[in-house]
Amino acid sequence: MSPTQLEELQQATPVRPPFSLAELVRKRPETITFTILVGICIAVSIANPAFLQPSTLIDIGRASVVMGLFALGVFIILAAGGIDVSFTAIAAFTMYSMTVLVQSYFPGMPIAVILLLATGGGALLGVINGLLVHHLKVPSLIVTIGTQYLFRGFLLSFIGTVWIMSLPPQMGAFGRLPLLQFESANGATITLPFYFLVLPIAAVITWWILNRTLMGRAIFAVGGNANIASRLGYDLRKVHVFLFGYAGALAGLAGIIHVCANRQANPFDLVGTEINVIAAVVLGGAKITGGTGTVLGTMLGVLLIVVINSVLVLVGIPSTWQRLVVGVFILLAAAFFVTRQRKK
Amino acid sequence: MKTASKHILIAAATVAALMAGTAGTLMAQQKPVIATVVKISGIPWFDRMNTGVVAYQKANPDVVATQSGPATADAAQQLQIIQDLVAKGVNALAVVPMDPAVIEGTLKRAMDRGIVVVTHEADNQKNTQADVEAFDNADYGTALNARLAECMGNKGKWTTFVGSLGSRTHLQWVGAGEANAKKHPDMQLVDPNNESFDDANATYEKAKEILRKHPDIKGFQTSAGNDVLGVGRAIDEAGLSGKICLVGTGLPNPSADLLESGAITAIGFWDPQKAGMAMNAVAKLLLEKKPVTDGMDLGVEGYSKVTVKKGAGEGMLIVGNGMVLADKATYKQHMF
Secondary structure, eight states, X not given: OOHHHHHHHHHHTTOOOOOOHHHHHHHOTHHHHHHHHHHHHHHHXXXXXXXXXXXXXXXXXXXXXXXXXXXXXXXXXXXTTOOOOOHHHHHHHHHHHHHHHHHHXXXXXXXXXXXXXXXXXXXXXXXXXXXXXXXXXXXXXXHHHHHHHHHHHHIIXXXXXXXXXXXXXXXXXXXXXXXXXXXXXXXXXXXXXXXXXXXXXXXXXXXXXXXXXXXXXXXXXXXXXXXXXXXXXXXXXXXXXXXXXXXXXXXHHHHHHHHHHHTOBOTTSSTTOHHHHHHHHHHXXXXXXXXXXXXXXXXXXXXXXXXXXXXXXXXXXXXXXHHHHHHHHHHHHHHHHHHHHHOO | OHHHHHHHHHHHHHHHHXXXXXXXXXXXXXXXXXXXXXXXXXXXXXHHHHHHHHHHHHHOTTSEEEEEOOSXXXXXXXXXXXXXXXXXXXXXXXXXXXXXXXXXXXXXXXXHTTOEEEEESOTTOSSOSEEEESSOHHHXXXXXXXXXXXXXXXXXXXXXXESOTTOHHHHHHHHHHHHHHTTSTTEEEOSOOEEOTTOHHHHHHHHHHHHHHOTTEEEEEEOSTTHHHHHHHHHHHTTOBTTBEEEEEOOHHHHHHHHHHTSOOEEEEEOHHHHHHHHHHHHHHHHTTOOOOTTOOOSSTTOSSOEEEEOSSSSEEEEOOOEEEEETTTGGGGOO
């Protein structure tokens, strides 16, 4: 190597490529989600300054918990190139069965055990999904459409269809347990419930699994190309069972939190909301074909959907227009995404 | 070989005899069958209606009254059930349509076959001989709003919730409510017709948002059965029970806690048990070719002096006076 060449090399290293927006967007697609989110918040605050008050933040935080837990599960499956539409049925199944179980057989069961059992029950149903996806070798969309009907049908036929309006007291108390509480100007009490903490904890655990464990590598590898991943020695069966089991566990947890927060167990609840959750994950930058995405992006996607859904009245959009506006927003964000991502 | 064939012969003869026997009993059962078809089976509202059908059967042993319905709120599944019943040859259908438009054709075919068709909660159903309504929708909306206005002291901001903007009866109720509120110039309607999709959680989120936008709001008038639960929870959690008035359609049993806490001012409803009995009573009258006249007593509480009008199609519209408004003091008389 001649000195001049060496000089050139030395010179070249410190020169960083000029900052490029396209590059940033390609590497971290969630910046788009973040920009849209901030943009909407600014626009709404201009339209109605009432948006800028702490209770808004708390309401949005509380409303994101159940959707956020669902979204983490969907994201991890999407990252591995699959899709799950049965998670709402898993949540409905575990939350209703748990409530019935506690109410009729173990009225004194502590709330920690209830949460653990619901999570475990959800994981079990998720594992059924995982085994079916792996052994039937059918696209996970088909399998989970089937299990959605199966779980929901089983719930409504064999466990019950009656709404439980008076929850066991420990569940009601958990739903009302405040993390933060203060009084607004008009004398209304504003509460950030304790169960809000579950979402950041679940997000950190999911991040850790995806970025710091061998399983995380395996998930992204399978999402990139399942055949190659399997030839590289990743055990596909293990990955599938883990994925769906983990998503099921999150769904079970989300279900029981939904019940505690809502103060009623309605077996007809939740199923039908899966599209919103999948939209949130995709808006968070995860590709529907798998192999990409981040936990942070997923959380931003959830916030985006929750914010859009919860500012329509504040901005004064009449009811007839609300669905139209939500649809337009989702399409715009998605279109923006796809065009930015294509410009590599 | 010979014995085997003999056995088969005996078996065949037995089966034939058995079949003849069943056919005989079927022929013997000449009692007319009135089949009630509900929107969804297994939910409290239609379980309550079933108790009315059972009670009607007990009181009228000369007919067979049954109730069935799909497991999910699905118009197509309900259509399938009605088609099966028509094929089975029931004598009368008493239907609570999920979506009146979806079953128009099937109901027409049923009537062409001589089956009596009665409907409920579907005053726009064309192919029916009689549509039974518990009350006049405008009267109901007015009554809800009058109760709300009374609680609000006839002044302040108020808003309305409907199940969906496609729900005709809900819009009639809030429309009549708005007309009533015009009598009180100090009542100011803000952000009306919020859609709840009958989802208590979604209603809760929306009610929270309204409380944030209008911190001085004084009243809510709601329509779908779960709306009072969602709005009630928002009021209860904000510690505003008793300071904000909430009047809407709701069922006594689910609303009990919030009525007790004062978050719900009053609930309005009609008793599905009585509606089921009234539908069956009308079906029986029509089966016996007896006329249904204005001011008639159907022999069911709340339907003792019905109004008979011309319906949306050829049939008639029978309107009862089965409206119930219950508050903390009175809801215990109607636990379901």
